[in-house]
Amino acid sequence: MAAENSQNSFRRGVLSLVILALLKKEDMYGYQLVQETAASTGGRIVTQEGSLYPVLYKLLDQGLISDRKVVVGRRMTRVYYHLEPAGETRLRELTEEYQEITQGIQMLTEGIEK
Secondary structure: OHHHHHHHHHHHHHHHHHHHHHHHHOOEEHHHHHHHHHHHOOOOOOOOHHHHHHHHHHHHHOOOEEEEEEEEOOOEEEEEEEEOHHHHHHHHHHHHHHHHHHHHHHHHHOOOOO
């Protein structure tokens, strides 16, 4: 159970990094974020909208992103998410942390036979 919680926490952290990075390019709505995540990572990172929204709400609560509703057509409303300056700062921090961790893992795994 602890390993599962740890893995979920890791995935949420990675998803936060992915969302912030995508929103740095342009404002996007939920389904667009799901599609862009898969497209931008060559299908290596695939997420469901059900996993995306809790992370989006957390980023909203932290003031890292904001949202705005746009009426599309007659009945549909889309919520677009926007990267705030605090989110840009957090994106830089997460990117540095990610790079440090990946370099460390790479050092550990060098020389291990495949």
